Amino acid sequence: MSFLIKRMTVIGVGLMGGSMALGLRERDLVGEIIGVDRRSALDAALELGVIDHAHTQAEEGVKGSSLVVVATPVSAIAPTVKSIAAHLEPDALVIDMGSVKGSIVKQCEAWMPDGVNFVGSHPIAGREHSGVRAAYGDLFDGSRTILTPSDSVSSAAVERAKQIWEAVGSSVEIMDAQYHDRVLAATSHLPHLMAYNVVNTLSDLEDDIRAEVFRYAASGFRDFTRIASSDPVMWRDICIENRDAILDILDRFKNDLEKLSKRVAEGDMDGLYGIFARSRATRARVLEENKILRGE
Amino acid sequence: MSFLIKRMTVIGVGLMGGSMALGLRERDLVGEIIGVDRRSALDAALELGVIDHAHTQAEEGVKGSSLVVVATPVSAIAPTVKSIAAHLEPDALVIDMGSVKGSIVKQCEAWMPDGVNFVGSHPIAGREHSGVRAAYGDLFDGSRTILTPSDSVSSAAVERAKQIWEAVGSSVEIMDAQYHDRVLAATSHLPHLMAYNVVNTLSDLEDDIRAEVFRYAASGFRDFTRIASSDPVMWRDICIENRDAILDILDRFKNDLEKLSKRVAEGDMDGLYGIFARSRATRARVLEENKILRGE
Numbered sequence: 067m068s069f070l071i072k073r074m075t076v077i078g079v080g081l082m083g084g085s086m087a088l089g090l091r092e093r094d095l096v097g098e099i100i101g102v103d104r105r106s107a108l109d110a111a112l113e114l115g116v117i118d119h120a121h122t123q124a125e126e127g128v129k130g131s132s133l134v135v136v137a138t139p140v141s142a143i144a145p146t147v148k149s150i151a152a153h154l155e156p157d158a159l160v161i162d163m164g165s166v167k168g169s170i171v172k173q174c175e176a177w178m179p180d181g182v183n184f185v186g187s188h189p190i191a192g193r194e195h196s197g198v199r200a201a202y203g204d205l206f207d208g209s210r211t212i213l214t215p216s217d218s219v220s221s222a223a224v225e226r227a228k229q230i231w232e233a234v235g236s237s238v239e240i241m242d243a244q245y246h247d248r249v250l251a252a253t254s255h256l257p258h259l260m261a262y263n264v265v266n267t268l269s270d271l272e273d274d275i276r277a278e279v280f281r282y283a284a285s286g287f288r289d290f291t292r293i294a295s296s297d298p299v300m301w302r303d304i305c306i307e308n309r310d311a312i313l314d315i316l317d318r319f320k321n322d323l324e325k326l327s328k329r330v331a332e333g334d335m336d337g338l339y340g341i342f343a344r345s346r347a348t349r350a351r352v353l354e355e356n357k358i359l360r361g362e
Numbered sequence: 363m364s365f366l367i368k369r370m371t372v373i374g375v376g377l378m379g380g381s382m383a384l385g386l387r388e389r390d391l392v393g394e395i396i397g398v399d400r401r402s403a404l405d406a407a408l409e410l411g412v413i414d415h416a417h418t419q420a421e422e423g424v425k426g427s428s429l430v431v432v433a434t435p436v437s438a439i440a441p442t443v444k445s446i447a448a449h450l451e452p453d454a455l456v457i458d459m460g461s462v463k464g465s466i467v468k469q470c471e472a473w474m475p476d477g478v479n480f481v482g483s484h485p486i487a488g489r490e491h492s493g494v495r496a497a498y499g500d501l502f503d504g505s506r507t508i509l510t511p512s513d514s515v516s517s518a519a520v521e522r523a524k525q526i527w528e529a530v531g532s533s534v535e536i537m538d539a540q541y542h543d544r545v546l547a548a549t550s551h552l553p554h555l556m557a558y559n560v561v562n563t564l565s566d567l568e569d570d571i572r573a574e575v576f577r578y579a580a581s582g583f584r585d586f587t588r589i590a591s592s593d594p595v596m597w598r599d600i601c602i603e604n605r606d607a608i609l610d611i612l613d614r615f616k617n618d619l620e621k622l623s624k625r626v627a628e629g630d631m632d633g634l635y636g637i638f639a640r641s642r643a644t645r646a647r648v649l650e651e652n653k654i655l656r657g658e
């Protein structure tokens with residue numbers, strides 16, 4: 067039997083790395099899977115059949131692999147790639163999963179030896195729980211993945227990365243890495259930070275009211291704050307790595323919030339109506355356009 | 363046949379008023395229903411069988427009714443109640459539906475003639491669409507309704523109001539009106555305003571990025587901003603009527619947002635982790651406690 071990938075290494079066998087391993091395995095696209103992580107994660111991954119062999123040293127684990135998937139938290143991606151660079155097979159492809167791309171991609175591309183390519187990847191997929199036990203082979207099915215290679219990456223490598231993502235059911239789009247970070251700051255990072263902030267504001271309320279507030283925290287609260295249940299390590303790393311784009315969108319948000327507060331303070335009926343009507347119309351239009359885009 | 367309510371009047375036959383009428387009617391609890399609204403809403407309500415008779419003048423419409431339900435937008439509740447006060451039957455009960463209670467309840471209670479009672483009510487129920495065509499008899503089924511009578515309201519009237527809400531499937535809690543407004547500012551008004559604000563911030567982005575941002579506005583955006591599709595008139599009125607409690611919670615939110623921004627700007631890893639971990643833990647605890655409260 068000939069596989070799309072004879073041997074691959076997954077570094078960071080958690081939700082995302084584990085799901086990529088399972089996704090390829092369940093589709094019979096990979097021969098052998100090596101996992102690199104800490105001992106406890108590796109034991110679980112072996113037990114679940116997500117990987118075939120385990121290493122705690124990335125330098126060792128990448129030997130003989132034509133595909134290396136770096137699925138560690140964002141803060142560990144660049145150090146990991148740096149440490150494996152000299153140990154990669156001559157024609158290996160390295161992809162990551164990080165939610166932030168700009169500086170990571172720039173550094174990782176530069177560290178690649180001749181003939182080896184790094185293709186920055188960000189799958190727009192996930193779930194509330196992390197770790198390998200939450201991994202499943204269809205996580206990427208129906209998702210979109212953004213690839214952010216610079217011009218210096220070989221087009222064959224980009225094509226190969228695309229093939230791998232498509233093989234696990236994702237549709238692929240190419241985007242500039244910096245631009246990706248600005249887009250994600252707005253669509254994903256801003257809403258997440260606001261959901262986290264709302265929850266924290268409520269938990270700082272005085273005792274006399276906090277209990278009652280949370281008693282009324284019904285389904286609206288649950289939906290609105292669902293995204294505030296994501297992994298704190300991931301969001302810490304995203305804030306560190308995408309600092310500038312996040313600060314920019316936070317400034318815009320704060321300016322708009324000042325205007326809104328002012329209108330509330332002044333009792334400006336027309337101004338308030340305008341803000342809400344515009345927002346509702348925008349949301350309706352966007353969802354409609356996206357439906358058309360998705361061909362629904 | 364003897365009804366719980368022989369004859370009732372609904373002023374403002376929209377989503378909420380229409381649903382109360384249908385809820386009582388479908389349970390065979392009401393004899394005759396008079397609707398008061400503008401002509402077009404009344405025609406629709408008659409056609410749908412939500413009401414039996416229509417009036418455009420509230421003073422006329424309340425004659426002979428033992429129950430009057432004021433389900434207009436918040437800004438029209440007090441003026442409406444004032445105008446009908448002198449025309450109410452000697453032992454009538456008046457309830458409203460307003461999302462804000464404090465000053466409305468105080469004024470409306472004071473305007474009631476001897477023997478007539480106003481019991482401020484806020485059903486925690488709703489849907490994205492408004493108007494009588496969106497009304498349905500089970501809207502309140504399984505919901506909670508907060509009653510906010512002051513001590514001057516007769517306990518028999520409060521009991522009667524409770525009976526009516528329970529009859530349409532809602533469970534009832536009693537709360538001080540000012541306290542209600544503070545609780546709702548935190549649980550409902552703050553998240554709604556933040557969702558509106560996020561959408562507006564995104565629509566103000568430069569052309570080069572806005573289109574892409576909205577293209578990636580996938581399911582996370584849809585959930586997070588669902589509440590930004592509510593009726594702009596309702597939210598305008600809520601901001602006007604609950605100004606002080608809203609300004610207070612906005613100030614707290616802004617203080618927390620400043621701290622968060624500062625930690626992002628400083629790259630404070632531990633501080634950021636702390637914010638996200640605390641928020642996630644709070645949310646999980648709250649949802650767990652609410653499950654236990656609901657007996658799940």
Ligand SMILES: NC(=O)c1ccc[n+]([C@@H]2O[C@H](COP(=O)([O-])OP(=O)(O)OC[C@H]3O[C@@H](n4cnc5c(N)ncnc54)[C@H](OP(=O)(O)O)[C@@H]3O)[C@@H](O)[C@H]2O)c1
Nearest residue numbers: 078080081082103137138139140142163164165192196197
């Ligand atoms: N979850 C999402 O929704 C989502 C969506 C899109 C992209 N991503 C990206 O996907 C990546 C992985 O996220 P995830 O959700 O899969 O997290 P996860 O479930 O926590 O998995 C990460 C794994 O990497 C391990 N790890 C940490 N540092 C490592 C290192 N230096 N060397 C090797 N392994 C290391 C972790 O072990 P320990 O737990 O023992 O530290 C863990 O097993 C992140 O870069 C994230 O930004 C996530």
Ligand SMILES: NC(=O)c1ccc[n+]([C@@H]2O[C@H](COP(=O)([O-])OP(=O)(O)OC[C@H]3O[C@@H](n4cnc5c(N)ncnc54)[C@H](OP(=O)(O)O)[C@@H]3O)[C@@H](O)[C@H]2O)c1
Nearest residue numbers: 374376377378399433434435436438459460461488492493
């Ligand atoms: N929707 C919710 O989620 C929700 C939840 C809890 C509480 N509430 C409260 O319920 C009340 C009604 O909201 P709704 O969602 O039912 O709104 P709605 O569907 O727009 O219904 C309000 C109705 O009142 C009519 N109206 C406006 N001014 C009037 C006046 N002066 N006299 C008589 N009728 C008048 C409106 O007519 P026009 O459309 O022609 O103006 C409309 O038919 C509000 O106080 C709101 O705060 C709503």
